[in-house]
Amino acid sequence: MTAPRMTVLVVGATGSIGRLAVDEAIRQGHAVRALVRTPEKARQLPPEAQVVIGDVTRPETLDDAVEGVNAIVFTLGSDGAGKAGAEAVDYGGVRNVLLALGSRKARIALMTSIGVTNRTGSYNRSTESHDWKRRSERLVRASGLPYTIVRPGWFDYNGPDEHRLVLLQGDTHQAGNSSDGVIARGQIAEVLVRSLVSDHTLRKTFELIATKGPATEDFDALFAPLDADPQGALDGVRDRSNQPLEDEPQRVRDDLDAVRAH
Numbered sequence: 001m002t003a004p005r006m007t008v009l010v011v012g013a014t015g016s017i018g019r020l021a022v023d024e025a026i027r028q029g030h031a032v033r034a035l036v037r038t039p040e041k042a043r044q045l046p047p048e049a050q051v052v053i054g055d056v057t058r059p060e061t062l063d064d065a066v067e068g069v070n071a072i073v074f075t076l077g078s079d080g081a082g083k084a085g086a087e088a089v090d091y092g093g094v095r096n097v098l099l100a101l102g103s104r105k106a107r108i109a110l111m112t113s114i115g116v117t118n119r120t121g122s123y124n125r126s127t128e129s130h131d132w133k134r135r136s137e138r139l140v141r142a143s144g145l146p147y148t149i150v151r152p153g154w155f156d157y158n159g160p161d162e163h164r165l166v167l168l169q170g171d172t173h174q175a176g177n178s179s180d181g182v183i184a185r186g187q188i189a190e191v192l193v194r195s196l197v198s199d200h201t202l203r204k205t206f207e208l209i210a211t212k213g214p215a216t217e218d219f220d221a222l223f224a225p226l227d228a229d230p231q232g233a234l235d236g237v238r239d240r241s242n243q244p245l246e247d248e249p250q251r252v253r254d255d256l257d258a259v260r261a262h
């Protein structure tokens with residue numbers, strides 16, 4: 001499959017996954033735009049990437065970033081910034097970029113996390129990171145844009161022979177440690193970028209892990225058997241129903257209405 005050349009915006013481009021997504025998108029022949037908070041950070045990116053300075057928590061800085069893009073890869077992370085960071089960056093960043101995009105169409109690839117529907121574990125109780133990332137997934141589904149949501153397993157615990165990609169649905173692996181599944185950062189970046197050009201990833205949500213075996217080469221064969229999310233659904237196919245909309249904060253429900261309206 002020859003990927004059509006797109007203009008791909010990477011949001012979180014200086015992060016451990018975002019940097020690799022930038023490299024991967026360039027390798028796959030796309031024009032890459034990188035949203036970066038400061039010019040100093042931009043120096044670590046390859047010269048082929050077009051850098052746009054912006055902060056996802058400041059909507060007024062996002063217009064140039066979304067202008068003319070065909071696709072957006074979100075690899076934001078607010079690790080260490082607690083509940084406020086999870087709301088402002090992991091969730092609010094997705095909301096603000098989608099609102100800046102307005103009525104323009106773009107293919108979306110959103111990275112969240114395996115276990116994102118686990119609300120009762122100690123990690124989510126202290127950070128609300130899962131709840132806010134799940135709300136960011138809901139914004140993407142509600143936007144009506146063509147999307148793929150990738151929930152990676154635990155980064156970089158792969159054994160030397162664990163190259164085979166495995167996709168799961170329903171978010172059933174919730175031990176909260178690497179026994180839930182492992183994945184290399186480069187594998188995440190590759191799947192995010194490949195998802196942008198496959199017809200087999202549309203409206204699909206999946207957990208991404210790697211197991212023993214050779215590297216995956218046929219990505220359409222990997223993506224095709226997955227079930228799409230039901231049309232109009234807020235959650236991923238077969239996700240547990242444990243975050244009812246009626247219990248959500250009013251501001252979250254307002255945001256869903258706002259992205260639907262665009």
Ligand SMILES: NC(=O)c1ccc[n+]([C@@H]2O[C@H](COP(=O)([O-])OP(=O)(O)OC[C@H]3O[C@@H](n4cnc5c(N)ncnc54)[C@H](OP(=O)(O)O)[C@@H]3O)[C@@H](O)[C@H]2O)c1
Binds near residue numbers: 018054079093
């Ligand atoms: N570790 C695991 O095993 C694991 C497994 C599954 C999912 N995850 C999830 O993966 C995420 C971490 O990914 P990562 O390692 O790539 O994170 P990272 O290296 O911390 O990168 C986060 C990116 O987000 C950007 N960012 C943060 N706030 C921003 C803002 N206000 N405006 C614009 N950009 C902003 C950062 O920019 P700066 O460079 O300017 O800070 C950086 O580019 C976490 O959220 C975690 O929940 C982790």
